[in-house]
Amino acid sequence: MRKIxxxxxxxxDYFYTEAIKTLRTNIQLSGKSIKTIMVSSCFPNEGKSDIVLSIAQELSSIGKKALIIDGDIRKSDFAIRLGVEEEVVGLSQFLSGQAEVKDLIYSTSYPNLHIIFGGPIAPNPSGLxxxxxxxxxxKEIRNYYDYIIVDxxxxxxxxxxxxxxxxxxxxxxxxxxxxxxxKLxxxxxxxxxxxGCRILGAVMNKVDTKKDKYYSSYYKHYGGYYQKLATSEQTEKTQ
Ligand SMILES: Nc1ncnc2c1ncn2[C@@H]1O[C@H](COP(=O)(O)OP(=O)(O)OP(=O)(O)O)[C@@H](O)[C@H]1O
Ligand SMILES: [Mg+2]
Known part of the structure; x- marks a missing residue:
């Protein structure tokens, strides 16, 4: 395995870090069977990739073996986001038969944190x-990690x-x-x-507590970020 x-x-940010810790605790409390977790949103730019990175870092920092998979093979930006200068092999290359699993997983400068990059943009991502x-x-990779977080x-x-x-x-x-x-x-x-995926909860991200009185009174303890607990119904109360 190559190290990167x-x-x-x-x-x-103190409040952000604390909220990520709470999110991590809630993931752990979701049950032992919850190992592979995907992160999505309705629209671009809502902060998915940031949250994927933060959760994975947090899990690895407490000694959990964590893997980030950049499943956004339409716009893979983890390599840029993480300042990787060398050329890396990614998921799209593996799925299109151009790379093997052994070339795909990188260990990182963070102990216990591995990453799979998205790779070059594929012409037919959903097909792949x-x-x-x-x-x-x-199915196979889950046997090697405590948590796998998929962007x-x-x-x-x-x-x-x-x-x-x-x-x-x-x-x-x-x-x-x-x-x-x-509604959306x-x-x-x-x-x-x-x-068939169980939605563990919703993360309310980019909450500007200074600007928004509603959020500042309700969620002042969570800084620019708020993590709801467990059920998708709970998102109703946040709108
Ligand atoms: N809690 C936050 N507070 C302020 N800015 C944030 C927060 N989370 C993310 N951002 C910023 O929002 C932008 C989008 O974040 P990110 O790339 O993680 O979103 P994304 O949902 O993965 O986008 P895409 O759908 O395009 O992949 C980035 O510039 C990021 O720095
Ligand atoms: Mg993203």
Missing amino acids: AIKDIRKP LSEDLFRTFM TPPIGSVIDAAVIARYCDGGIFVIEPGVVSY AQKCIKQLEKS
Whole structure:
């Protein structure tokens, strides 16, 4: 396995860090059978990839063996996000038969944290993800990790997240307040649930506690980020 140096250039934020810890605890409390977790949202830019990275870092920091899979093979940006300069092999190359599993997984500068990059943009991402190869891979890889966190494209735009959801034990739905209506969030969550994936909860991300009195009174303890507990119904109360 190749080792790769990664850099998280985000500025540490106390409240964000505390909220991620709460999210991690809630993931652990979701049950032993929840190992592979996909993260999606209705729209682009709601903060999915950021949350994938934060959860995986947090889990690995407490000694859990964690793997990030960049399942957004339409717009894979983990290598750029993490300041990786060398060329890396990614999921799209594996799914299209151009790489083997042994070339795919990178250990990182963080102890216990491994990563699979998305690879070059494939012409038919949902087709590749629907292949038996991906199903078999997901079934096999879970035996080597405590948690696998899978980044996906927004479910409101493309079907890939629903395809990935088929092979995951649970899902986390990211919501940027003011961007997504309650009705649309419910529709997207239902679509993921139809794939047989249990939605563990919703994360309300990018909450500006200074600007928004509603959130500042309710969620002041969570800084710019708020994590709902467990059920998709709970998203209703946050809209
Ligand atoms: N809690 C937060 N507070 C402020 N900014 C945030 C927060 N989370 C993410 N961002 C910013 O929002 C932008 C989008 O984040 P990110 O790339 O994680 O979203 P995404 O949902 O993965 O987008 P895409 O659907 O395009 O892949 C980034 O510039 C990121 O730094
Ligand atoms: Mg992303």
